[in-house]
Amino acid sequence: MSTEQEHPKKAFGWAARDSSGVFSPFKFSRRETGDKDVMFKVLYCGICHSDLHMAKNEWGISTYPLVPGHEIVGVVTEVGSRVQKFNVGDKVGVGCMVGSCTSCENCTNNLENYCPEWILTYGAKYYDGTTTYGGYSDIMVANEHFVVRIPETLPLDAAAPLLCAGITTYSPLRYFGLEKPGMHVGVVGLGGLGHVAVKFAKAMGVKVTVISTSPNKKEEAIEHLCADSFLVSRDEDQMQAAMGTLDGIIDTVSAVHPLLPLIGLLKSHGKLVMVGAPEKPLELPVFPLLVGRKIVAGSGIGGMKETQEMIDFAAKHSITADIEVIPMDYVNIAMERLLKGDVKYRFVIDIGNTLKSTL
Amino acid sequence: MAISPEEHPQKAFGWAARDSSGILSPFRFSRRENADDDVTIKVLYCGVCHSDLHFAKNDWGFTNYPVVPGHEIVGVVTKTGNNVDKFKVGDRVGVGVIVGSCMKCETCQQDLENYCPRTIFTYNSHYHDQTKTYGGYSDIIVVHHRYVLRFPDNLAPDAGAPLLCAGITVYSPMKYYGMTEPGKHLGVAGLGGLGHIAVKIGKAFGLKVTVISSSPAKEDEATRRLGADSFLLLSDPAKLKGAMGTMDYIIDTVSAVHALAPLIGLLKLNGKLVTVGLPNKPLELPIFPLVLGRKLVGGSDIGGVKETQEMLDFCAKHNITSDIELIHMDYINTAMERLAKSDVRYRFVIDVASSLTQ
Numbered sequence: 144m145s146t147e148q149e150h151p152k153k154a155f156g157w158a159a160r161d162s163s164g165v166f167s168p169f170k171f172s173r174r175e176t177g178d179k180d181v182m183f184k185v186l187y188c189g190i191c192h193s194d195l196h197m198a199k200n201e202w203g204i205s206t207y208p209l210v211p212g213h214e215i216v217g218v219v220t221e222v223g224s225r226v227q228k229f230n231v232g233d234k235v236g237v238g239c240m241v242g243s244c245t246s247c248e249n250c251t252n253n254l255e256n257y258c259p260e261w262i263l264t265y266g267a268k269y270y271d272g273t274t275t276y277g278g279y280s281d282i283m284v285a286n287e288h289f290v291v292r293i294p295e296t297l298p299l300d301a302a303a304p305l306l307c308a309g310i311t312t313y314s315p316l317r318y319f320g321l322e323k324p325g326m327h328v329g330v331v332g333l334g335g336l337g338h339v340a341v342k343f344a345k346a347m348g349v350k351v352t353v354i355s356t357s358p359n360k361k362e363e364a365i366e367h368l369c370a371d372s373f374l375v376s377r378d379e380d381q382m383q384a385a386m387g388t389l390d391g392i393i394d395t396v397s398a399v400h401p402l403l404p405l406i407g408l409l410k411s412h413g414k415l416v417m418v419g420a421p422e423k424p425l426e427l428p429v430f431p432l433l434v435g436r437k438i439v440a441g442s443g444i445g446g447m448k449e450t451q452e453m454i455d456f457a458a459k460h461s462i463t464a465d466i467e468v469i470p471m472d473y474v475n476i477a478m479e480r481l482l483k484g485d486v487k488y489r490f491v492i493d494i495g496n497t498l499k500s501t502l
Numbered sequence: 503m504a505i506s507p508e509e510h511p512q513k514a515f516g517w518a519a520r521d522s523s524g525i526l527s528p529f530r531f532s533r534r535e536n537a538d539d540d541v542t543i544k545v546l547y548c549g550v551c552h553s554d555l556h557f558a559k560n561d562w563g564f565t566n567y568p569v570v571p572g573h574e575i576v577g578v579v580t581k582t583g584n585n586v587d588k589f590k591v592g593d594r595v596g597v598g599v600i601v602g603s604c605m606k607c608e609t610c611q612q613d614l615e616n617y618c619p620r621t622i623f624t625y626n627s628h629y630h631d632q633t634k635t636y637g638g639y640s641d642i643i644v645v646h647h648r649y650v651l652r653f654p655d656n657l658a659p660d661a662g663a664p665l666l667c668a669g670i671t672v673y674s675p676m677k678y679y680g681m682t683e684p685g686k687h688l689g690v691a692g693l694g695g696l697g698h699i700a701v702k703i704g705k706a707f708g709l710k711v712t713v714i715s716s717s718p719a720k721e722d723e724a725t726r727r728l729g730a731d732s733f734l735l736l737s738d739p740a741k742l743k744g745a746m747g748t749m750d751y752i753i754d755t756v757s758a759v760h761a762l763a764p765l766i767g768l769l770k771l772n773g774k775l776v777t778v779g780l781p782n783k784p785l786e787l788p789i790f791p792l793v794l795g796r797k798l799v800g801g802s803d804i805g806g807v808k809e810t811q812e813m814l815d816f817c818a819k820h821n822i823t824s825d826i827e828l829i830h831m832d833y834i835n836t837a838m839e840r841l842a843k844s845d846v847r848y849r850f851v852i853d854v855a856s857s858l859t860q
Binding site: 402403417421425428429430432434438440441443 | 609614617675678762763771777778779780781784785786787788789790791792793794795796797798799800801802803
C-alpha cells in the first residue's frame with residue numbers, strides 16, 4: 144500500500160529517500176485521530192543534528208523514505224473523545240517519542256525515554272506496524288501522553304528546539320544534581336545543545352564555563368549567552384589553570400574527543416555527563432577517575448513529565464533557543480551548513496508558512 | 503645491610519625493595535620519636551596488596567627506593583603520646599593506606615582524607631617533616647592517632663588485616679554509590695583480593711551477588727565457598743547475552759586492561775559501574791550505551807579514616823574477614839611472583855611478629 148493510502152488523513156512533508164540525505168517533497172498520510180490522540184497543524188519544526196545523522200543513515204538504522212523532525216510545535220485542530228489535557232486551539236509540541244509500552248517500571252516512573260519499547264517520532268514502527276513520520280510535515284497526530292503544552296509566553300519558533308535540545312540538557316542538570324546555586328558547571332561544545340545548556344544552567348543559578356575548541360566563540364559565550372567564563376580546550380595553559388574547578392560538565396560534543404582533560408577539570412566527586420554520542424568508544428583514563436572519585440555518565444533526552452516541567456521552567460525564565468528560521472525548501476542547504484557547524488544555533492523550519500504541496 | 507639516610511630515634515627493621523627488580527630484602531631504618539599525637543605500634547601482621555607489588559617494581563613510575571611496602575597492618579599499641587586518648591598500650595589496632603593529610607581542607611573536614619590533595623601514604627610518601635614514609639613490612643610503625651583504627655576484638659588479626667585496604671576499597675564505593683539496597687543485584691568483576699571481599703560485603707548488605715570472571719575455574723569458589731548467588735563467564739556469549747540489563751551495580755576490581763562494553767551492557771537503566779582496579783592504560787568507553795541507559799562509570803579510591811573504622815565494625819558484626827595464606831617474611835619474594843600470576847586465594851598475609859627477624 145502506498146504511503147499516501149496507508150492512513151485516512153492526507154499529509155505532506157519533505158523526506159530523505161536514500162542515504163544521500165537529500166530532501167524532497169513527499170506525499171503520505173496520517174492515521175485517524177484516535178480517542179486518545181491529538182491532531183495538530185505543524186507551525187515550526189527544529190532541525191536537530193540527529194535528523195542529519197538519520198537522513199544519511201549514519202547510525203545504520205534508517206528506513207526510507209524518512210521524514211525527520213522531533214522538535215515540533217503547532218496548534219491543535221482535533222482531539223479524540225477521551226483526550227483530557229488538550230483542546231482545539233492549544234499550542235502544543237511533540238519531541239523525540241510518540242509511544243512506549245506504558246506498563247514497564249520505566250514508563251510508570253515517568254521515564255518513557257528509557258522504555259525498551261519506546262517509539263521514536265520518526266523512522267520507527269508504531270503500534271499498528273506503520274512507519275512513524277516526523278515534523279518536517281504539515282500535520283501531526285500523537286497520543287496525548289506524548290504531547291506537551293507550550294505556554295503562551297514562549298514564542299513558538301524559538302521554543303521548538305527545546306523539545307529535544309532543551310530536555311537533553313535540562314534532564315542531566317537535574318538528575319546529576321548540577322543545579323544548585325553556587326555550583327560551577329562546564330558546558331563542552333557551543334552548538335544546538337550547548338547554548339541551551341548554558342541558558343538552563345544560568346537560570347538555575349549555576350556558574351557556567353563554556354569549553355570549546357573555537358576561540359572565536361568566546362564573545363558569543365560571554366556577551367550573548369552570559370557564560371561566566373570560557374576555556375579553549377586546546378590551550379594547555381588555560382586548561383591546566385582550571386583543573387579541579389568544576390562540579391560537573393555537560394559534554395555535548397558528538398565527535399570523538401579526549402576525556403582526560405575534561406576529567407581533570409572536575410573537582411573531586413565531579414561528574415562528566417555525556418549527552419552527545421560519539422559512535423566510536425572514547426578513551427577512559429581510570430587513574431584520575433579513581434583518585435578523585437569522579438564519574439562519567441550518559442543521559443538521553445527525558446521522560447514526558449520532565450519534558451513538560453522543562454518547558455514550564457523555560458517559560459518562567461524566558462529561555463528559548465537562538466534560531467535561524469528557514470523556509471522548507473532551504474532544508475538541503477541548511478543540512479550542509481549544519482554539517483559544518485554553520486548555524487547559531489538551531490535552524491527552525493517555518494512549516495506553517497512555507498511547506499506547500501507542489502505535487 | 504643498607505641504613506636509611508633519615509635518622510630517627512627509634513630503630514626499625516623491615517624488608518625493602520631497592521630497585522625496579524622489585525626484589526625485597528632485609529633493611530634497617532628508623533622511625534620518628536613518638537610525639538604527643540602519635541601511637542607506636544608493634545606490627546603483628548601485614549597483608550600483601552597488589553599495589554605493594556606495583557610499587558616494588560615501579561610499575562607506576564613514581565617509586566622512591568628503597569621502598570618498604572605494606573598498608574594492611576594490624577598490631578598492638580606499645581606507646582601513646584600525651585594527646586592520645588582513643589588508644590592505650592596493649593590495644594589492638596590497624597593502619598591502612600594513609601598516615602597523614604592536611605587536616606584543614608574541606609575534604610579532610612568531611613572525613614575524606616583519602617581525597618585530600620596532600621594525602622600522605624603509609625609508604626612511598628613524605629611525611630610533614632619531609633622524611634620518607636615506610637610501610638608495614640616492618641617491626642614497628644609510628645602513626646598520628648587520627649589515622650589509626652581500632653581493630654575489633656572478634657576479628658582475627660591475620661585474616662582481618664587485608665580489610666585495611668581491600669576491605670575499605672570495596673566498602674566505600676558500595677556506600678557512596680548506594681549499592682546497599684537489599685534485594686538489588688551486584689556484579690563483582692574479578693575474583694581476587696578485592697573481589698572476594700566485595701562478594702562477602704555484598705552478601706552482608708543483602709544483595710544478590712554475581713561474580714563476573716573470565717576464568718571458568720573460579721565458578722565453584724565463587725558460588726560454593728564465597729556464597730555468591732551466581733557466576734557469569736565473560737567468554738560465554740549466550741550466558742552474557744542472557745544477563746544483559748540485569749545488574750543494578752557492578753564493582754570492577756580488575757586491574758588488567760579489559761573491555762568495559764560487556765560490563766556496561768550488564769547494567770540496568772541508571773546502573774553504575776565503579777572501577778576500583780587500576781589498569782595502567784586507558785580503557786575504551788562506549789558512550790552510546792551510557793546515553794541510552796543513563797548509566798555511569800565511576801571511580802573510587804580507598805576511604806576516609808572514619809569510614810574505614812565503620813567498615814571494620816561492619817565486618818566484625820558480620821564476621822567478614824579475608825581468605826588468606828599466611829606466610830613468613832622471607833617467603834615474600836616467592837609470594838610476589840605468585841601474586842603476579844594471581845596464584846593466591848586471595849591475599850598473602852605476612853606473619854610479621856613471628857617471622858621478621860634481624
